[in-house]
Amino acid sequence: MKKEKVVYETLDLFPVPMIRVKYPKAQSLRKIIKPIFYDMENHDKTNFKYSANSHTSYATNLAGYGAKDKPNYSSALESTHWAGHELLSAIPELKDLRNFILQAGIQANRFIGIDRNVESLMFQGSWFSINRKYGYHGYHSHMPGLWSGVYYVQAVNEDSAITFLDTNKKHNWPSAYSMFSENPYSAPSVCIPPETGMLIIFPSWLEHGVEQQMDDRERITISFNLNPKPSTEQMQTQKERVEALS
């Protein structure tokens, strides 16, 4: 009698998609955008300025940028009205990068089975950070959102890495048993070393933080959230609901 062959299957459940791509114009953008960011930093009145034991986030208040009475970045930052923080839309020098990120967002959508065009994704928040010596950013997520991401304006591999947490490891499995070598099944977190021009896009629910910067270098990044753009019908329904309530 022929012996039946035993087949062991490994079912990898709940994979986490992440897009990584290099921006081809990274070096020229770095030179152009740094003076603009320094200018914005000098005029930013938000509470996220550089401190050795926290993180920085600038351009969280760009309301009014482009208006006749607010002709430059600095005056736009002085507005007291919060109307979104869309760095990538407000700064003309970032237009090409903005389109590049949108294309990467479309790839991310296609990867998980959402086949949509560029027009159907929109930014919901984009801002920049300058991570200096001893600066770091604690663990957080960007919910509610579809995709979030980081573009590295200026960074080297040795700068502080973004670290992603596997929240499936809440039960400390299998890390509780030291017999396991570290691999994708046992690692509770994954660090991705930064480099100038690298763009990563990840699900907004994925918890992440930035390690402490231990050198004097400035690690400069642009972060953002991408969400599906509501259809015209959805916008109309929303408008009608708001009107019915008022």
Ligand SMILES: [Fe+2]
């Ligand atoms: Fe973040």
